[in-house]
Amino acid sequence: MPLSIAHLGPSGTYTEMAALVCAELLDAAEPAQLCPYPSIVQAIASVAEQQSQLAVVPVENSIEGGVGVTLDTVWQLNRLQIQQALVLPISHALISCAETIEQIQTVYSHPQALAQCQGWLTQHLPKAQLVPANSTTESLQYLKQDPTAAAIASQRAAQIYHLPVLAYPVNDHPDNCTRFWVLSLAKSNAGSHTSLAFSLPANRPGGLMSALQVFAQRDLNLSRIESRPSKRSLGDYLFFVDIEASLQSIEVQAAIQELEQYSETLKLFGSYSIKFAELAPVTP
């Protein structure tokens, strides 16, 4: 049986590109099988329910910030472990069957992609209507029947669906990139970075400081802290923390032991390494 990798589909999304990078890294005897799912929640759940061995999901974009649904789902479904982090450059193309940019009246894409091209769109298509879609790839379906429509997606998606690229790149920030997690149920404790999340007991002033001090006291650097609503009441949060050290280090072990005293619920998502991927050039 080949390894199956769940990801947000359909074919042509940036998450599928990350899943392809993940498949290459695996170096398995048989090529891995990519399984597209209609939502991030369903892709992650397929691993928890043992229908897929791995899931590749976006966790943070350098412009738009954290992907809340990924953090919330990893917290809710137990036993998920991060095997690897992948950072992929994101470079958007304006795809359309129009002959010139001036003909375009509507631009479809995922809301995050529209937001990442806001400046370019305001400058070049100030009158176009921006219409959200469930994924960058889904937005391509409108183009063949409507030459006044455009979509924002990857060059690779344009190639897969045989659609012309009218402008590239159209993202406002050249350093646009997205970090993905490769999740599975296998124990993961070797790697340079450790991720965990915790909730705090209600109404204890200074609770977050006490929790963060367990790392500062041991000179453990936090590369990221992100709060998510606990969904119990407004002002009650979960905190997701990335530590620049391995679960195998004595300091991390001691910090986690102390953190248990300050937190209400504490979940460990494992230690893993970060791979910075380059995109293969799209050949015309």
Place this chain on the structure above:
Amino acid sequence: MPLSIAHLGPSGTYTEMAALVCAELLDAAEPAQLCPYPSIVQAIASVAEQQSQLAVVPVENSIEGGVGVTLDTVWQLNRLQIQQALVLPISHALISCAETIEQIQTVYSHPQALAQCQGWLTQHLPKAQLVPANSTTESLQYLKQDPTAAAIASQRAAQIYHLPVLAYPVNDHPDNCTRFWVLSLAKSNAGSHTSLAFSLPANRPGGLMSALQVFAQRDLNLSRIESRPSKRSLGDYLFFVDIEASLQSIEVQAAIQELEQYSETLKLFGSYSIKFAELAPVTP
């Protein structure tokens, strides 16, 4: 000239409801004029450009978390001050011209509203296609021409556009509420809560801890901390902090003075009070 209040439109959005609550609180001689804008960015920009006196914008939902675009825009456009925070209960209705729920094939709404009703939709409309829209109200435009379509919006929006409510409430969490900020260019320093944001110098391990300790050392409680990407590079953040004390307190003044040493850029958004609003019942 009546006061003008900018908000995300069109009429019937939850932000318009918050703007109505804000107008009531003003208690001005002349009723305030509500000005709908097509995006949160444009509503906030209208205050910075002195086209409106006030803007009412969502900043955080108890289920879906922070509204990134609001935080990013308040950081980018200088001189904006928070005059008031408003917390509004959010209760969604399923609106459709279908005779029964079984006829519904498509559900339109803002992605946050779809996410907040995910459990209800999976249970009652497992096969329906979920289609994102720019606002809860915008999604109502499809209903009259298509009886297999439904939208998720407020009961009030259904009433304004003369459309039938098929099910209410349909949100998964009964304690769903959203916090809004009332922004203007007027100096704001009286109130129980203070908001500020800061960036940190690059590559200084433990930088966030040093910054947060200026509050902990003075027993100042943080009711919220939220990180946003600085948009410079992945892993570089701005931190938005809410303090449970006024800018008029000596401790807050001293903490801010010390924070200036640890931060790269520090911006103060003022002190303000929080109002918990109740929604007026919708009369059939």
